[in-house]
Amino acid sequence: QSALTQPPSASGSPGQSVTISCTGTSSDIGGYNYVSWYQQHPGKAPKLLIYEVTRRSSGVPDRFSGSKSGNTASLTVSGLQTEDEADYYCNSYAGNNTPCVFGGGTKLTVL
Amino acid sequence: QVQLQESGPGLVKPSETLSLTCTVSGGSISSHFWSWIRQPPGKGLEWIGYIFYSGGTTYNPSLKSRVTISVDMSKSQFSLKLSSVTAADTAVYYCARVTGGYSYGYWGQGTLVTVSS
Secondary structure, eight states: OOSBBOOSEEEEOTTOOEEEEEEOOTTTGGGOSOEEEEEEOTTSOOEEEEETTTEEOTTOOTTEEEEEETTEEEEEEOSOOGGGOEEEEEEEOOOSSSOOEEBOOEEEEEO | OOEEEEESOSEEOTTSOEEEEEEEESSOSTTOEEEEEEEOTTSOOEEEEEEETTSOEEEOTTTTTTEEEEEEGGGTEEEEEEOSOOGGGOEEEEEEEEEGGGEEEEEOOOEEEEEOO
8 A cells, every 4th residue: 555645547638637636644745845756658667757846857848747735746737648648656755764655656548 | 867777686586685786877876865666567666765875774664674775886886685575576676866855866777576486
């Protein structure tokens, strides 16, 4: 069981927007502004998209955006493209004893 | 551009110790945290632990009793040892570098380790 809760799947049509949620607790997401998001295509290593809740990693299109409210973080993908079809993972810092917790992942399908 | 490359046996017998090395190129190993993360086949990511270049470590509490991460600055490498492995430790093992805000901005390509007799 993952420490952070993500929906197992999400979908949208090309050009649409989709939002993926990531729910934690006050000990992780709610306690720190250290949420990151990763995109993983099959057989590939994860790629950093968003860090510190809202900051895009270098080279990441501005179609990808992050936000946080309370204990829940969200990743929004706007203007969906076929290449956005992938697994997405959230991650949060959770203190010195457990500096890193991941969500279970969300499979995004572009219909 | 920083690059990371995992190396080590792809097959380990149950009860033995899994050993992997990550070689860092294109940048210094100094002044950074270096991490191991794994992904069982068809499942999500699990953080194993990280090490600061000077040697300080933090491990996932669920694996702490079996994990050792070490660093060799002279070789620009850091290593993972996981003892008493079982089939549940079968996974793709990634090495990664901690970047801004405790994120993981650089990853190796990953190496599949299968635990089987």
